[in-house]
Amino acid sequence: MSLVVKNLSKTYGSIVAVNNLSFSVDEGSIHGLVGPNGSGKTTTFKSIVGLTIPDSGEILLDNEPLLGRGGYRVRGKIGFSPETIELPLWLTVRDFLYLMARLDGLVKRDSEQLVENAIKEFRLGEFADTRISRLSKGQKKRVLIAQALIPEKRVYILDEPMTGLDPEWVVRIREILRSKANRGSSVIVSSHLLRELETVIDSVTIIKYGVALFTGKVDDLTSTIGGLGVKISVEVDNKEKALRVLLDSGLRRVEVKGDSIEAIVDSKEGVDRVVRKLVEAGVRVYRVNTVTATLEDGYMRLLRGK
Amino acid sequence: MLNYSIIGVVEYEVKRLKYKKSFYFMLAIALLPFVTVAIVKYFNLEARGIFPVEESTHLWLYLYGTPRNIGSGTMLSATGIAAYMWLFASLFGGDSIASDIEDNGIQLILAKPLTRIEYLAGKTLSLLGVFTTVYFLGALSSLISAYIMVGPQAYVYLVVILPLVTAVSSIPITLLSAWIGGYTRSSLTGLLSGIGLYFLSSTIAGLVGFTGGDRFFERIFDYSLLDPIRASTQISTATVMYLTGLHKIVFPRIGGVHPTYDVNKLFIGSWLNLVVSSVVILFLMVKWFSRKSF
Secondary structure, eight states: OOEEEEEEEEEETTEEEEEEEEEEEOTTOEEEEEOSTTSSHHHHHHHHHTSSOOSEEEEEETTEEOSSTTHHHHGGGEEEEOSOOOOOTTSBHHHHHHHHHHHTTOOHHHHHHHHHHHHHHTTOGGGTTSBGGGSOHHHHHHHHHHHHHSSOOSEEEEESTTTTOOHHHHHHHHHHHHHHHHTTOEEEEEOSOHHHHHTTOSEEEEEETTEEEEEEEHHHHHHTTTTTOEEEEEEESOHHHHHHHHHHTTOEEEEEETTEEEEEESSHHHHHHHHHHHHHTTOOEEEEEEEOOOHHHHHHHHHHHO | OOOHHHHHHHHHHHHHHHTOHHHHHHHHHHTHHHHHHHHHHHTTTTTTTOOSOTTGGGHHHHHHTOOSSTTSSHHHHTTSGGGGHHHHHHHHHHHHTHHHHHTSHHHHHHTSSOOHHHHHHHHHHHHHHHHHHHHHHHHHHHHHHHHHHHOOOSOTTHHHHHHHHHHHHTHHHHHHHHHHHHHHTOHHHHHHHHHHHHHHHHHHHHHHHHTTGGGHHHHHHHHHTTOHHHHHHTHHHHHHHHHTTOOEEEOOOTTSOOOEEEHHHHHHHHHHHHHHHHHHHHHHHHHHHTTOOO
């Protein structure tokens, strides 16, 4: 494990932002942190990068503690892009990237080299010497992500990186994140654009009210719809009879959708049992599909189901 | 101790100040003595007896804003850059943390591998550096202007010492303004608090002075030694008096006794106040800042 968050809790007055949250991110993988607004994603990120001091819990990066004395040195292994696109508007893009590199503890020459790399990789050349105040929202976002991604780090944390970017840059950022992961770094991303996020992440933690509802591989979530079961779609000769059989069998979320009936079965093994019951009841089954759930399906089911 | 991260914060802060209008305002005040020269020469004030002041060989000290003696060119010294130390300390201090919060720079800076104490140290060092540089320009322009107006000047070595003294003396007001600005997340509140504290302490010092009757000035000075704001605004003057061998100030009184005041007491007291108040304010500020969420 590259990054481990254990029993993290943080309250602001009477508001519980994060409640006993635990998850881990494998080396070389991209992890999604998703949840509704105010679910504690940003507080979790801020706790990892030292902007917020949690009430309790532990955060380890390569087995080294990030919290407490000495944690700030370990933080040097993290590249961070916050959610907001508010930036020091008085700086030029070049000056901003240079100062961020200097704050990373790099010497002048290395910082300058890093700036050139950032300008090249993020195609910032045409406005490198322009003040940030004159950039568009999308351009600012690129600059913000560039300062986090350009230095070589063990972990990259990006809070809502896709928001405000045009489709070309969404794809480009996705490619950059994948190449970082392929080189052994870990990436944690939060986003409300779940379809977009699903194309890039390997694992996910879904949180609500600061509590983890699910943490694990995306495949585990989508194949069981967040642990709630397997979604099936059956086409039969007698829908009314089939509906009765399925409801009597105790299946959940049984719905007629066009020519087929959809329902949630507890497990993959349960699918055979359902088909057998339908056949025994004299229903002719034309087709059975297990519907592959998306991250969005899993997310919605989890949020509504628990 | 002075690592690359602190240097990074210093670079960041200096670059930020370069874009601020208040920096150029301070620079203009530093070069104001040249305007005085132009006025004196243009209106030929020397021939009309307005110049030189009583102590013409010390004129540059008055132009810098540090009157060497009470009642002698004190009006002139009110235009000197050192007399506005409290204003610049409030302007730059009030803005230093608040502006990073306002433009979100603080999230990017504190996520870097540096401690919050290193951040505060970088901020303080950069402000001290900028203050010293501009005060040095102010001292230099005062010296050159005085030379043009009245000829050779005494205590030239103070051109190097005074700017540093003025910069260091601004620490309590700078820190207080920075703290209040950061706490309220507003540069304007930080600035107004610094200025407000200065005027409040001046008013209190004046009221305390009135209760002293004939000993009005002595009461003000005695009281000032207990007040970090007042004490810090008179350190430059106290240091000039002390280093130029003026150990007693005689307060002029019309038709009465001329009370004297011990400069050594003012010099030692105000420096002691500076050290103690700076340490206390810094301690409380670090305690607040190290637990703050951004």
